[in-house]
Amino acid sequence: MAMQAYCKKGAGMRVIALSEVTGDMTELVGGKAARLAELARSGERVPDGFCVTTAAHERGVVPRAEVAQAYERLGGGPVAVRSSATAEDLPDASFAGQQDTFLAVSGIADLLTAIEGCQRSLHDPRAVAYRDAHGIDHASARMAVLVQRMVDPVTAGVLFTANPLTGCRTEMMVEAAEGLGTAVVDGSATVERYILDGSPPAGAGLLTAERLDELRDSGRRLQDRFGCPQDVEWAYDRQGVLWLLQSRPITTLFPLPPETGRPAPRVYLEFGHVQGMRQPATPMGMSTLKSLVAAMLASFGLTVEITDIGGRLYGDLTDLARHPSTRKRLVKLMAVDFGPRAQAVMEHVLADPRFAPLPASGPGRTATGPALRTAARAATGVVRALARPEAARARLFREVERLRVGSAAPAGLDTAVDRLRYVRDEDPSASPDDIVWPIVAGMLAATLPASLLRGVAGPGEIDTVLGGMPHNVTIEMDLALWRLSQQATAHRHLLLTTPPHDLATAYVRGALPDIGLAAFLDRYGHRAAAEVDLGVPRWDEDPTPVFAMIANYLRVTDPEQAPDRRFARAAEAAEAACADLVARARRRRPVRGRIAGFLLRRARMLAGLREAGKFAGLYRLREMRRQLLLVGAELAERGLLGRPDDIMFLTLDETHAAVHDGADHRSTVAARRATYRRELRRQAVPVALLSDGTDVEAVLAPPPAPDGALRGVGAAAGRATGPARVVHDPATAHVEPGDVLVAATTDPGWTPLFLTAAALVTETGAVMAHGPTVAREYGIPAVICVPDATRRIRTGQLVTVDAAAGTVTLHPAPGAVEPSVIGEACAS
Structure with a gap:
């Protein structure tokens, strides 16, 4: 039968010669056969063969006579029998090795057995698990089998x-x-x-x-x-x-940076992990993040082009790396703000002759005038905060409250046009100095003593001083949730045995007992994991993660492990360590000791403020999201979107075209949602990329690690042993007291999990990033920048986290040792 007749009649062709297959027949012959047929048609040398089609598999019986005829036409002899499923050799899912292949098969009896084996492998547990991991519908997958002459x-x-x-x-x-x-x-x-x-x-x-x-x-x-x-x-x-x-x-490659038309190579640094965000941003969130990050860098006198690569936020640092002046600051900037992994890749880039310094001209430089003005404002603001920390704190929290009140949308936003205009307008009330410079002062006070006390402070002593830090809005949020969980003990069984999603659904319907959640969400409902992404639901929209965290808190039964007591112990240890360290330093190095003591005391007054700036900025993001969802609802009613939250997969310009011109973006949204789901599954995100796609970290020699240990960077003092709990999503995490929390990264939306954890291990981060900072303040050890930690550590495996050594030791016999926290995590 000719292929055209087959298509018209819709009849099932059960066996077809490879030479008759065309590239558009994937649903009949599977991905592998369709691609090989296309190669053969283009003149490439491909072994001849035939295909037992998906139509044959759907009927459930191998067409023996047709297979025998095709085998005879092929000349008999040894053949290769290979799976060719419809869900195979896809752009984002290769299915390599997931379904069966049989080589050097001879004789019709063995050939029929091999074909049946390939068909059965469609439902092999490993193939099923692979489809599950890639979000592929099992019902849509069908199996064809490719038989080819065997090459010797x-x-x-x-x-x-x-x-x-x-x-x-x-x-x-x-x-x-x-x-x-x-x-x-x-x-x-x-x-x-x-x-x-x-x-x-x-x-x-x-x-x-x-x-x-x-x-x-x-x-x-x-x-x-x-x-x-x-x-x-x-x-x-x-x-x-x-x-x-x-x-x-090749399905594992990270996407290439976009073509810029500017001289290559170029180097791009990933910015999302600084905010504890490894998942891709939604298109709407990306458009907001680009402007936010660019504005933040501009406040420090740096002009950096921000770009979207694989849904992640990357900054083009090429011009800064080639500038004679700014390149000297990059490594130090990486160490403080981006972490050891970024520091290592930037050192490598600056040593590459392709990034040798050029004459200071062109875009991406520091502008002398703005830089000097910024420096003057910074100096004034930092000195003012260090001189009068209590007054600086008061100004900061007044500004946070002003931003909260001012974030409410004005009256009269009745149409999509009005709401979109509100979203696109700049916030006229933004005046960051009263927030930024006290935070900078606190960070400087926390980081400078390490160099002043070199040779005086022992390993982890300064981290201990920075534990139990007051005035941190994220810590206060976590402890507020702990207190709420203690008030909810009367409903312990309900909260522990009901899935968090079901609890959230019941709460929205008003069908749950009152546990005080409304007051908590009124204060903290604008937060979430990956909260800097405008496209991510807030807790007050979907409180599922909050119920998961309440359940984790209710599992704490040892009073001494209660988070408020642990935090109080960390604060007491910090004050005692500070007094002892300062006294010792003043005896050995009087001048340095006095300066270090002043800074450490100021750090305890100011360093906890570092979360406040982001906390305040999230109020406006939440209101922008609310207004955009209302716009999305109107567009859905007009048939231009499938549902209201589809708007988060458009840009502001595309939304404008839909609102004003009636542009239908449903197909665009569907494609972007598929890409977003694919990128959500990506586990490895490069810290730095070159314009040719090179993952800079991949070319570095890995640092040596002790036998049985993974090497990282100690970021919060202490040593703890416990069963690992690998967590990819805090919204559904089940963390038992004493578990070692292992994650790719963390942001403030994760920190409630810290209250029951014995230690923290992450794949990325900086010592001053959110996760390690909160870990220090809770008094739990943390080791960050452990490559592939979430893949190399298994849930339940006994591990020892040693911040002083910067290692995570994997014990060979999980469960053989009673899990316990070894000593006080904050002890010197």
Whole structure:
């Protein structure tokens, strides 16, 4: 039957020759067969074969006679039998190794058995789990089976048209082994690796320079044809002929930075982790974040272009890195504000001759006039706060309250046009000096003593002094939630046994007992995890995370582990350590000791304020979100959006076009939601990227770590042992008292979990970032910047967090040792 007739009648074609397959037949023959057929049609050398289609699988019986005929037409002999599911070789899900392949199958009986095995593998537990992890509907997945003439290879392997280890798009990587290419995939043989960087390849071992050139040319053609970097399986037969066995997208690469038209290479630093945010931002949230971060940097006299890469917030630091003056400040800036990982990559970038300093001109520099004015304001504001900290605190909290009151939308916002105008207008009341400079003063007072007391302060002593810090709005929020949970003990069974989402639904309906949650949300409902993203629901919209945290608090049964007592102990230890350290320093180094003592005392008065600026800014974000959701509701009623919160997947300009011109953005929203879901699954986000896609950290030599330990950076003093609890979403986290909390990152929306945790481990962060700061103030040890911690540590595994050593030790026999906190976390 001709393919056109098949399409018209909708009949099920059960077996089809590979030569008759076209690229648009994925639903019939699966992704693998469709792509190989496309390659063969374009002139690439692909082994001949046939496909047992999804129509055959849906009928549940292998068409034996048709398979036998097709096998005979192929010439019999050994064949490769390979799965070719419809949900396979996708741009974001390769299904590599998830479904079965059978090689060197001979004879019709064994062929039929192999085909049935491939069909069954659609429902293999590993394939089911893979679809679950990638959000693929099981009902939509169907299995075809590809049968191809078996190549008898001398050498086989894999070609990546972009370097999968570093992300560099200007390099290809070849892995080769003797015999079948499965030896490369399953690691059963010694593999040779070649990096093709554009220079003439140096052939050695299994592959000559000529064959490496041939592979590189093939890779270029395939990448051009499919429009993205490819993972290509290949084989050379005994006659020296190159065969292509598969080509699919490399699904692990982080997206490339956008083309700027400016001189390359360029270097981009990820800013989101500073706010404890590793998940992608919604498009609406990204548009707001860009302006917020740019304004923040401008207040320090820096002009940085902010860009969206993979839904994450990156800043182009190229011009700053090449500027003779500003490049000297970058490493120090990274150490204080961005953390050790960012510091290490920036040191590497500045040592790269491609980023050598250029004459000071062009965009992205510090503007002398604004910089001097900023410096003068900073000096005045910081000195004023250090001189009179109580007055500075009072001014700051007055300003926070003014911003809260002023964030309410004005009367008369009755239409989408009015509401959108309100969202797009700048906040006329913004005057940050009374907030910014007391916070800066507190951060300086907390960081400068370390250098003044070098050789006097022991490991972790200054961190102990910075524990139990007062005047922190996030700490106050967490303790308020703790008090609420204690008032709710009469409803303990209900709150512990009902899923948080169900509790939130009942609360919104007014069907829950009054536990005081309304008052808590009135004060803190504008907060959430990833709260700097305008597109993320606040707690007062969806209190599910709050109910999850209340349940965690209700699991605390030891009075000595009550969070308020732990915080009070940390504060007492801090005051005692401060007095002892200052006295000792003044004896050994009188001048430095006096200065350090002054700064440490000021730190305890001011450093807790660092959360207040963000806390205040969130009020306006919440109101902007409320107004945008009302605009979204109007657009949904007009049929221009599917539902109100779809508006968070548009930009402000696109929203303007919908409101004023009736632009229908439903297809745009659907595509962006799919991309957003895909990026939510991404576990590794580069700290810094080059314009060619290179993950800068991936080219650095990893620091040595003790046997059985992961290396990180100590950020909150102490040592604790307990079962690990790997958490990806605080909204559903179940944390038992004494668990070691392991997360990619944390922001203030996570901090209620700290109240029951024994220690904190994160993959990113800076010593002065939200998570470590709150950990210090609660008196729990923290080790940050532990690469791949959430993948290398398993929930339930016994671990020891040692902040002094900067290590996380993984114990070989989880549960063999009684979990306990070893000593007081804040003790010196």
